[in-house]
Amino acid sequence: MNESSRSEPVGVVLAVDVDRFAEVIEDARRTGLTVTGEQPILGTLSGTIAEDRIPALKAVAGVESVDRDRTIDLPPPDSPIQ
Template structure:
């Protein structure tokens, strides 16, 4: 029953210590992050996590920031200027 009460997954983008990238990425996976993209040189990861799991990601040593993904819809090129 606990699985049905789990919050919906949300997309997140994380900035981590690039010098410890592999170590921090593994700790984030253990904390519940499903990694969808890695940029080790930049020290950035993106992925999904249940919404109530975001505090656990923020608590991982080596994580500098956790931001929710945002979707922005631009109007079509032929639409009138607003």
């Protein structure tokens, strides 16, 4: 794969099978996920991965969903209602 064909990393949040949490994390890492947060009780984890690897990440056994991370900007509490 040459440099121009690589896609940029994107933030993702995964819902995973809580009974297979550790196994899913290892398989997701092998797929290319860089784990940035683990919430085993909730069955979620977050990380970054090349955008073109998202389909492979969705195919990992135990991954229930993959959502792109989003940032929402809220106005300061003292600003007028819009």
